[in-house]
Amino acid sequence: MSTPAISPDRLMARLMRLAEIGALPQGGVDRQALTDGEIAAWRLILTWAEAEGLEAACDDAGSLFLTWPGADRALPPVLAGSHIDTQPTGGKYDGAAGVMAALEAVVALKRAGVTPRRDLTVVAWMNEEGSRFAPGMMGSEAFAGVRALAEIRAVTDAEGVSVATALDALHAAFPDLPRRPLGFPVAAYLELHIEQGPVLEAREKVVGVVTGIQGKKTWEVVVEGAPGHAGTLAMAERRDALAAFARMAHRLYPEVGGHDEQVMFTIGRLVMEPNAPSVVPARVTFRVDLRHPDGAALDLLGARFGAICAEEAAPCRLALTRLVDAPPNGFDAGLMAKIAAAAERHAIPAMPILSAAGHDARHLAKVCPSAMIFIPCRDGVSHAEHEFAEPAHIAAGTQVLADVLGELVREETAS
Amino acid sequence: MSTPAISPDRLMARLMRLAEIGALPQGGVDRQALTDGEIAAWRLILTWAEAEGLEAACDDAGSLFLTWPGADRALPPVLAGSHIDTQPTGGKYDGAAGVMAALEAVVALKRAGVTPRRDLTVVAWMNEEGSRFAPGMMGSEAFAGVRALAEIRAVTDAEGVSVATALDALHAAFPDLPRRPLGFPVAAYLELHIEQGPVLEAREKVVGVVTGIQGKKTWEVVVEGAPGHAGTLAMAERRDALAAFARMAHRLYPEVGGHDEQVMFTIGRLVMEPNAPSVVPARVTFRVDLRHPDGAALDLLGARFGAICAEEAAPCRLALTRLVDAPPNGFDAGLMAKIAAAAERHAIPAMPILSAAGHDARHLAKVCPSAMIFIPCRDGVSHAEHEFAEPAHIAAGTQVLADVLGELVREETAS
Numbered sequence: 034m035s036t037p038a039i040s041p042d043r044l045m046a047r048l049m050r051l052a053e054i055g056a057l058p059q060g061g062v063d064r065q066a067l068t069d070g071e072i073a074a075w076r077l078i079l080t081w082a083e084a085e086g087l088e089a090a091c092d093d094a095g096s097l098f099l100t101w102p103g104a105d106r107a108l109p110p111v112l113a114g115s116h117i118d119t120q121p122t123g124g125k126y127d128g129a130a131g132v133m134a135a136l137e138a139v140v141a142l143k144r145a146g147v148t149p150r151r152d153l154t155v156v157a158w159m160n161e162e163g164s165r166f167a168p169g170m171m172g173s174e175a176f177a178g179v180r181a182l183a184e185i186r187a188v189t190d191a192e193g194v195s196v197a198t199a200l201d202a203l204h205a206a207f208p209d210l211p212r213r214p215l216g217f218p219v220a221a222y223l224e225l226h227i228e229q230g231p232v233l234e235a236r237e238k239v240v241g242v243v244t245g246i247q248g249k250k251t252w253e254v255v256v257e258g259a260p261g262h263a264g265t266l267a268m269a270e271r272r273d274a275l276a277a278f279a280r281m282a283h284r285l286y287p288e289v290g291g292h293d294e295q296v297m298f299t300i301g302r303l304v305m306e307p308n309a310p311s312v313v314p315a316r317v318t319f320r321v322d323l324r325h326p327d328g329a330a331l332d333l334l335g336a337r338f339g340a341i342c343a344e345e346a347a348p349c350r351l352a353l354t355r356l357v358d359a360p361p362n363g364f365d366a367g368l369m370a371k372i373a374a375a376a377e378r379h380a381i382p383a384m385p386i387l388s389a390a391g392h393d394a395r396h397l398a399k400v401c402p403s404a405m406i407f408i409p410c411r412d413g414v415s416h417a418e419h420e421f422a423e424p425a426h427i428a429a430g431t432q433v434l435a436d437v438l439g440e441l442v443r444e445e446t447a448s
Numbered sequence: 449m450s451t452p453a454i455s456p457d458r459l460m461a462r463l464m465r466l467a468e469i470g471a472l473p474q475g476g477v478d479r480q481a482l483t484d485g486e487i488a489a490w491r492l493i494l495t496w497a498e499a500e501g502l503e504a505a506c507d508d509a510g511s512l513f514l515t516w517p518g519a520d521r522a523l524p525p526v527l528a529g530s531h532i533d534t535q536p537t538g539g540k541y542d543g544a545a546g547v548m549a550a551l552e553a554v555v556a557l558k559r560a561g562v563t564p565r566r567d568l569t570v571v572a573w574m575n576e577e578g579s580r581f582a583p584g585m586m587g588s589e590a591f592a593g594v595r596a597l598a599e600i601r602a603v604t605d606a607e608g609v610s611v612a613t614a615l616d617a618l619h620a621a622f623p624d625l626p627r628r629p630l631g632f633p634v635a636a637y638l639e640l641h642i643e644q645g646p647v648l649e650a651r652e653k654v655v656g657v658v659t660g661i662q663g664k665k666t667w668e669v670v671v672e673g674a675p676g677h678a679g680t681l682a683m684a685e686r687r688d689a690l691a692a693f694a695r696m697a698h699r700l701y702p703e704v705g706g707h708d709e710q711v712m713f714t715i716g717r718l719v720m721e722p723n724a725p726s727v728v729p730a731r732v733t734f735r736v737d738l739r740h741p742d743g744a745a746l747d748l749l750g751a752r753f754g755a756i757c758a759e760e761a762a763p764c765r766l767a768l769t770r771l772v773d774a775p776p777n778g779f780d781a782g783l784m785a786k787i788a789a790a791a792e793r794h795a796i797p798a799m800p801i802l803s804a805a806g807h808d809a810r811h812l813a814k815v816c817p818s819a820m821i822f823i824p825c826r827d828g829v830s831h832a833e834h835e836f837a838e839p840a841h842i843a844a845g846t847q848v849l850a851d852v853l854g855e856l857v858r859e860e861t862a863s
Contacts (some may be wrong), residue, residue, distance in 0.1 A: 308719075
């Protein structure tokens, strides 16, 4: 099988050029979803697409598609990409590396004279990060039918600007760009992404064959007590919201967070009211983030979490609001095997890895065979200006992506 | 002995007029220390002092003095007052009632033709509450030499404004106000205050002869862990500052807060960093407020508190900073007898009572015979907008105060 070589120089030149849009002083990028920065990034990417002879289009949810036409336009395309939006103080690689890798893979296959049986489409999903408009993954959720576009359009940012307003402005900036329908049929989806964790680096692997994404549940918990003077209200008469929290938390860490080696349990945010040194806490509001790769275990732990809170709340009142409830998902075994085989062909050190973070691929997996390729990032750091991935690792991951995409577009039936 | 009658109407009119400065929608007052509101309150009080022929002055720590001159100006004055600063959502009575009562007592004595042997001075101590600049009681601590003024001036509020800056602005607003030296000799100090507890109301008493103030220790505790991604950092590798706090707090509430029926244990303030839903807490900073009427028990519980924090902190680092260390104090027996006798003369139901809250009188007691008069407040509530004291109770307490002050300024030797 021919394995068209990607160009690491062209790939890195484009990735660094893209990082200039929204560049921050300490090397990071602020290019949040549906901002002027994202519009500028689209313009830049569209010049590259035009130069490479790709067909550009978008959908109603603001995701961008660049298509290398295949011999049979009636066949569902193979999709590859990620996102180009960033956190407010994000890095150059989270998301952008996956889109530039997919573009480079297409260019390499095209220049190598490969004849695709079906379309091969680069995609940049709208608002993966969810920093401006929360929660994120809006483009892939709308595409996969997980969330209604009308519901997404109603979300507002901190300034009160709605997704509807910002999305209409994006579309208005590209009046000639054709629209593709939301959720058009897809043969397969591949996404390259930095790991956002320390595993590949620690094991000295260059490619992670992602086996799936762990499930995640989050809640907001309000413990409602009553205020009182710290020096005069007898202990027996208090309804101290922090004392109730302490009883809950003391059980939650071992009984939920200590269930097994795979569970992740975090209370990352906690706010006290009135938060005055000499006033008995009247209200404690906290956020719980619970993750597990096994759906049954996640459900069990979620139920245990709720029960412990309820058992320990008295004499305070308890209100639990579930925010996120995403079951774990596994990726396509056939695609995983192709990724592993491609890495082996190129003697790239690879290993299976579970994704602890969420990705657009989670939603694509609901509508087509999907898989992800991880590459290491230094110290496992992401969502920070000093986020860094080695150019050699980006190139290696992109080569594997190009190999697998090459296979898929030549096959009679995808995946 | 003549007992000049105070004017309940004049007293309540002034107290309600003062409450308009910093008035909140639900009936409370926000007039924190060294704010524009306090400057406006000084202006109002100074117009009353001028109208009543009192000599106004302040000291370098921002406490305000209004003096009715006695026959022998060389004798140390009798002082009476409290504070006019409030909590951010405080009430109309905490502090202000004591200052207005002292003013009314002076006015009643003066109008009744009493000839004072020595000066009688109304005082409003700077920053009793400690809500803007913590800890409070700055004026009385500076006056009694408990805390150096330079140390007090270095304290900053949440916006980074120092006491020095705010205090200089207060003084600049009253350029013609004479300065009295910090810690001038005082013959006796009396303070009327709402009880801030439910005892007088429950026992249907109108005056509490305060026997002393329970001891108080406060600390700031910093639990230093390390941040991490909530979805990728294994539980075993975390140094979760909130998990460490939960272990401490779960033991502190029963082992310190449950020691006996007299202990008061509060964690009223807690701040997380970075306080983001998907980030492992890197730092938890909290305030502990521990009170007990028995000095030995307080010391024991303070030591136990420190030991529990140290035992439960690992793998996080712990830093304890003691902020307040005030032993219990008893008030002057002679003054207490005078208060009880005055109440009996007027057939006002009275009882001895221990103060659970701290007051400026705690510090004055170190430099002169001191005592306090408590009056009931509804449901024991203070530090809240709906804090309320019956006008008849305020008047009764003020009458007792006027009687005792009248005795003191006529005596050859105070107390």
